[in-house]
Amino acid sequence: MKKFLIFILIFFSVLTVFASAVLFDAGHGQTVGNADWTIIGAYSNFGNALRRFFAVKQTSEPLTYSMLKGYSVLVIPEPNYPFTSNEEEAIIQFIKDGGGVFFIADHEGADRNENGWDAVSIFDDFVKPLGFEFVKDNMTEYPVQYVLKSPITNGVKNVGEWSGSTLKVLNSSSVHPAVELYTHQIYVLYGKYGKGRFVAIGDSSPFDDGSGSPWKSLYDGWNTGDDSVLACNSVYWLASGKSTNTYVYLIPPKVEKITVKNAYEIIVKFNKRIVPPVMLRLNLNVTNGKIKSTKVDGNDLIVLFSEKLKRGKHTLITRLIKDEYGNASPMEATIFEY
Numbered sequence: 614m615k616k617f618l619i620f621i622l623i624f625f626s627v628l629t630v631f632a633s634a635v636l637f638d639a640g641h642g643q644t645v646g647n648a649d650w651t652i653i654g655a656y657s658n659f660g661n662a663l664r665r666f667f668a669v670k671q672t673s674e675p676l677t678y679s680m681l682k683g684y685s686v687l688v689i690p691e692p693n694y695p696f697t698s699n700e701e702e703a704i705i706q707f708i709k710d711g712g713g714v715f716f717i718a719d720h721e722g723a724d725r726n727e728n729g730w731d732a733v734s735i736f737d738d739f740v741k742p743l744g745f746e747f748v749k750d751n752m753t754e755y756p757v758q759y760v761l762k763s764p765i766t767n768g769v770k771n772v773g774e775w776s777g778s779t780l781k782v783l784n785s786s787s788v789h790p791a792v793e794l795y796t797h798q799i800y801v802l803y804g805k806y807g808k809g810r811f812v813a814i815g816d817s818s819p820f821d822d823g824s825g826s827p828w829k830s831l832y833d834g835w836n837t838g839d840d841s842v843l844a845c846n847s848v849y850w851l852a853s854g855k856s857t858n859t860y861v862y863l864i865p866p867k868v869e870k871i872t873v874k875n876a877y878e879i880i881v882k883f884n885k886r887i888v889p890p891v892m893l894r895l896n897l898n899v900t901n902g903k904i905k906s907t908k909v910d911g912n913d914l915i916v917l918f919s920e921k922l923k924r925g926k927h928t929l930i931t932r933l934i935k936d937e938y939g940n941a942s943p944m945e946a947t948i949f950e951y
Contacts, residue, residue, distance in 0.1 A: 642693025713851025777816025
């Protein structure tokens with residue numbers, strides 16, 4: 614009971630932190646050419662992950678300060694149309710007054726609509742007063758393993774960069790690296806400006822989930838490494854100023870081990886708390902035993918058989934087992950021996 618009460622307190626504290634709104638910009642060429650960086654396109658998994666805690670919206674309208682002040686965080690996925698001077702001023706003022714902005718760029722020359730502007734040039738036109746700039750280069754590395762201790766990398770072990778840019782810190786007192794390539798060029802950074810915060814990354818591919826328009830070549834970076842954790846950690850920090858590991862909210866339950874208590878009972882331990890109902894099947898190569906009942910107990914699933922297991926190897930099939938946040942496990946076959 615004590616553990617349950619602690620969990621409830623933590624859960625509602627998370628909901629309190631996330632009792633705000635996130636706005637995705639979709640009005641600056643996020644769907645031109647091969648791009649599809651919208652929450653109804655290749656960034657749909659990103660948007661859906663955040664919807665568990667935030668009100669998430671998207672706009673194609675010009676950005677104004679009066680619009681932005683109604684949100685806690687603005688996410689700008691790889692723009693291909695430059696911002697007007699009024700929009701640039703609104704974004705900077707939004708940060709200064711306490712807002713959070715996530716700048717997501719790409720490599721030099723990623724001019725998808727051939728208008729003479731890529732995301733690097735578009736951002737560098739106005740982000741330098743924040744204390745950083747994007748570098749005009751094109752880098753690929755996976756896995757990127759130089760993950761530094763920071764408010765946005767809690768639980769992040771590695772991420773990927775697939776043709777992206779690096780970044781340069783101009784003010785080391787307020788801007789700090791979070792992820793570096795093997796060359797120690799900065800790939801992800803975070804910083805503070807006025808009362809607000811910002812995060813910048815040199816590639817849009819890590820948050821691409823591979824969905825979107827079928828005629829576009831998209832890449833599933835969202836489910837590669839810890840890209841999704843980095844994305845949601847960043848938004849959490851931008852919204853709250855607090856660090857957390859969003860892994861628990863994103864990753865579906867997975868079987869860690871199976872313990873055989875006796876011929877009629879096994880305990881299936883998952884990597885996180887699960888909730889009923891559960892779906893199980895046993896491949897019975899050496900026994901006629903059948904599953905009699907199941908009981909969920911935190912991370913454990915207690916399975917009782919109606920007939921005695923015979924000696925040998927057995928395969929337990931699990932699928933669509935959910936956690937408290939609605940993450941459902943894929944089909945998984947786990948071998949155990951009695």
